[in-house]
Amino acid sequence: MSIQLTSLTKNYNEQIAVNSISFEARRGEIVGFLGPNxxxxxxxxxILTGFVKPSSGLVTVCDINVVENPIEVQKKIGYLPEHNPLYLDMYIREYLQFHASIHKVEKNKIDYTIEKVGLLPEVHKRIKQLSKGYRQRVGLAAAILHNPEVLILDEPTTGLDPNQLVEIRQLIKELGKDKTVLLSTHIMQEVEAICDRVIIINKGKLVVDKSLEELKSGEKQVIEVTFDYKLEEQFIKRLPNICGFKNTIENNWILEFETTKDMRPVIFDFAHDNGLKILGLNKENKNLEKLFQELTK
Known part of the structure; x- marks a missing residue:
């Protein structure tokens, strides 16, 4: 198992930052690791990268105990932290040569990595001359330079423009084919575009650990409809697949359906059969973003 956490807990004095969470991640899997600030x-x-010691619990990376052998674990991991630490006065190639010397990586891997993350147009510059998006690429290049088995990426797409987003997304997906990728982000569209699985934590506790496919299959359809006449709840309950409803104001209803079938034609037929007119109709799916909001608000 590439990553395995068992009852991981971290306390800072009286504050519980991580509260007995357990999960695992395998090779070839890209896991979205989500939660509010x-x-x-x-x-x-x-903790996974060995920079912070847990208060209790077991943490292993590639079957190596993180607490007992942090240096061995760090050899297996490529880490891009949220606040990407860089030596700004160094040139890009110089900075990557520095990392290559630490990991004892052959110099020919530097050019390969520079090209892989799209740094060639800027390679002649010092890091302080780069945009935030290109600085992120430098951090990602340093993380993958030694070809680690596990990639831990904390907000890797911060500061990227739309074109760069597409390129880095594709790169992460490619890397995820033969590595384990743990990806933290606040951008739900990124998770839906990249990840195979989603883990959500809130107030230090694990609240969701499911494949993206499972989450999507469980999406609920929400339709807001305004009729020309006020209905009683008993009539709304007759709608097929309805699992929730709320009368907001007068003739306006928020209807929730547990089905992937588009329920708007059904509502039109329902209105026709009951002699009603529809004055307004709006549909939305309860996507990952809404699920996240419900679980963490």
Missing amino acids: GAGKSTTMK
Whole structure:
């Protein structure tokens, strides 16, 4: 198992940052690691990389105990922290040569990595001359230079323009084919575009650990409809697949359906059969973003 956490807990004096969470991740899997600010994501990632010691619990990376052998674990990990630390006065190639010397990586890997992350157009510059997006690429290049088995990426797409987003997304997906990738982000579209699985933590506790496919299959359809006449609840309950409803104001209803079938034609037929007119109709799916909001608000 590439990553395995068992009952991981981290306390800072009286504050519980991570509260007995357990999960695992395998090779070839890209896992979205989500949660609001202060949920414990960065603390968990720092524990995985050996920068912070857990208060209790077992943490292994590639079957190596993180507490007992942090240096061996760090050889297996490529880490891009949220606040990407760089030596700004260095040139890009110089900075990567520095990392290559630490990991004892052959110099020919530097050119390969520079090209892989799209740094060639800027390679002649010092890091301080780069945009935020290109600085992120330098950090990602340093993380993958030694070809680690596990990649831990904390907000890797911060500061990227739309074109760069597509390129880095594709790169992460490619890297995820033969590595384990743990990806933290606040951008739900990134998770839906990249990840195979989603883990959500809130206030230090694990609240969701499911494949993206499972989450999507469980999406609920929400339709807001306004009729020309006020209905009683008993009529709304007759709608097929309805699992929730709320009468907001007068003739306006928020209807929730547990089905992937588009329920708007059904509502039109329902209105026709009951002699009603529809004055307004709006549909939305309860996507990952809404699920996240419900679980963490």
